[in-house]
Amino acid sequence: MQTSWLTAEQYAHLSTQVQGAFIAPLPAFQILSISGPDNLKYLQGQSTCDLTQLTADNFLRGAHCDAKGKMWSIFHVFSHADSLHVIAFRDELVASTAQWQKFGVFSKVSFDATEGRYAVFGLGGVGSEQLVTSLGFSLPATDGQLSRHDDATLLRLAADHYLLVMPQHKAQQVMQRPLPFAAPNLWLKAHILQGFAYLEQPLIGELVPQMLNLQAINGISFTKGCYVGQETVARLKYRGGNKRAAYILTADTDEVPVAGSDIELQLENNWRRVGQVINAVNINNQLWLIALLPNDITPADILRLKSEQSIVLQQLPLPYSLT
Template sequence: MHTSWLTAEQYAVLSSQPQAAFISPLPAFDCLSIDGVDNRKYLQGQTTCDVNSLTDSTFLHGAHCDAKGKMWSQFYLLADAEKLIAIAFRDEMAASYAQWKKFGVFSKVSFEPGQSHFAVFGISGDGAGQLVQQLGFNPDNSNLTPGQLYRQNAYTLLVLAPDHFLLLTSLDAGKALMQQSLPFAAPTAWLAQHIKHGFSYLEQALIGELVPQMLNLQALNAISFTKGCYMGQETVARLKYRGGNKRAAYILSAQTDELPVAGSAIEIQLGENWRRTGQVVNAANINNQLWLIAVLPNDTTAADTLRLSSDSAPLLHIEPLPYLLN
């Protein structure tokens, strides 16, 4: 765990089993500031989202692909005055930063890692809307629309789902927030909720391995099919219009004490035998309840018998996605 701004003492007391709404420090999520007069134009040609549609009250979920359509990262992008700020898991943020910086020399654009400037938190759980209000935000709880962004002093709130949020703060404000009497929880608690909402991020083992549709990004409004050319667009568009994609992200659960790493194999039973059918993307285990988001063939159904490829080989159950695939 990358804990540059979170002390060991603070981390040690975080609950892994919150009973209601909670806020989790997410020190493994990094930020990148993108500045310069060409910053929007440059990212428009690099990402799956329509950067030109970004406003002061919205953010974008998007992906950054290589020329073959395989993802370096998926991220959340917002505007901060003339700058753009991308938020992503540290592994994928580092991968995209290296690529953007390499090719950015041909544009009027600059990049600054945000570890020394920002802190990232996650908010989720039953009553998360009320916790958001406790932090000083006043959104209408009946209209917490995914993609909306709210600002309150040094806080910026990103609505991922009506009860699931990211909170970006200045580093000083984040440290001060940790001193308040709030229902703090471990990052694992937020990750479990992230998985239950059908979201994911890329850990090192899967960077450059998956196309956006394999993680359901078309269903999460993270791909624009009307914006024009961008890196990897030919592959991403072909999968939509020619139906070439045969895999999707599934939510799986199991009763086990295991915590598989990204890329771990998932097997399907075929008669008396088992065959590899997919792989783990993200995993969280809380009190022996395992939650996974995994890439499987998109014709996998609840009637299929799945297991984790491991010594104990626990059976996996398919959970419903909270959104429709298209």
Template sequence: MHTSWLTAKSYGQLSNQVQGAFIAPLPAFDIVRVSGADNRKYLQSQTTCDIDQLDDSQFLRGAHCDAKGKTWSVFHLLQQADELLVIAFRDELNASVIQWRKFGVFSKVSFSAGNDDYAVLGIGGDEAHTLVTQLGFKLPGGNGRLSRHNNGMVLQLAEQHYMLVLPKIDAIALLDKAYPLAAPTLWLKQHILHGLCYLEQPLIGEFVPQMLNLQAVSAISFTKGCYLGQETVARMKYLGRNKRAAWILQAQTEEAPAAGCDIEQQFNDNWRRVGQVINAVNINNQLWLIAVLPNDITPADSLRLKSDSAPALQLLPLPYPLS
């Protein structure tokens, strides 16, 4: 799969300096179309979300795990006619599709790239809902809801934070209109501040879903039937064995750490590795990141990025309670 609808010239015209509401193309996010008579039944057995709850007015956030409960992907799933559309960052989506195809040979299900037909964009910033209505959509009406218009869909991920799925030809045309267009990093900053994440290649298969706070953002059903990795996920909840969580941090630095970079905590005169960066974005020397750390970390703990300059990291509050 490869997203090629955004040209290098178009990408180079995008800015991080947009004030207020904006639309940001997300060329690193792909779509897979899941078709066949068993598409819902099959994904129900493969994912943490309850696909029986899916309908035309809402989408599901979910995860795909291996048999040991380690997360291959974090995705958004929606219904489109008789197909299911899975939206995720390209690295993790590729990883999951390989596994789904491998185990789907005995089911009436098929997987095909959706990026020939669709493009993914983000809408964010203050008063982002005004852009949703300017594009002709009704407001979804809450987190987890979606709205449809002219074969396009807008998903409300969080307050003033949306994902826009358009036919590719419409997405290309949108970039030539008088809308405030921003670089993907501006949308990602908001994604991080909402406590949301995706998995890049180094971290695929490293964390159980609760370490990514997926139970706190309605991405895990504990009442559905069996699915791959369920035993581990359930044990983490009911036996209280999860000792890690995803936390939001910020720093003043020029650095932009890659996924998997280490975070250290000070213990007396020593620094010890305590976590890893999941996603990070640096805008004008202001770094925001989301990282997996011990779940009892506090703002009083001294944290730093393990790097040549080792900038100090400030812990920010999560926008939701952990459970």
């Protein structure tokens, strides 16, 4: 892995064996800066979250949808000086940026991909509070809150689960410190276990927000004004119709299925395709994934990953309620 702030040698030395608190470079997550006098108004009409609720001390989780309510991206957004900074996985950020730029010509708004300016880290693990304070940050009080220090911003996604954004030259300095550095997979495993997902290329433009539980993790406002895709999103809430949700699964295997891989349900002596992989990570031959499945699935149902090995999957509880 080679970026302007993380060398191949540094990346090669990152480990999944870190115990306790860790900090993981996340070069696959990037920042889009949206500026201009209409930036807040423009993004308000392009996202499921309510930008009027954004303050200097919080961030918002949201989705960007097309006119049919299918998601281009799931993102986190916070204010930075006179700009809005959007954090997302690179595939979905590229997709959303292209759409935002296309329609942004009618507003006083500009977009800067910042690829060479900002770096993203993931923090987590038991005892992460001490790691946060050792980096100079005060602890965000609750999920959805942020802390700022020396032009860097720390976002608390959940307990012991953070995103850290900073200028790349400061990230290079951080990489020289004696810190518990970990491979991105360790943070991604924690992300999955929190019931959070992001969109990889095969699934961009395919799913509505409720399919990935955004209504349960403060990713949708049902009281804000109009936005692109709102009709579909609101109809699914008030009239029903969404029959799928995201669930956490695990298995003993060395495989790492790609996004979109089929998941099958056993029905007597037969198997039927019922879902697909959203994100997956494998650490020490233990597979962890978040998957799209029927929302009436139960832990008693027998599921498998469709592959040559026919890997049986175990369902784990979500850390939040879907009702």
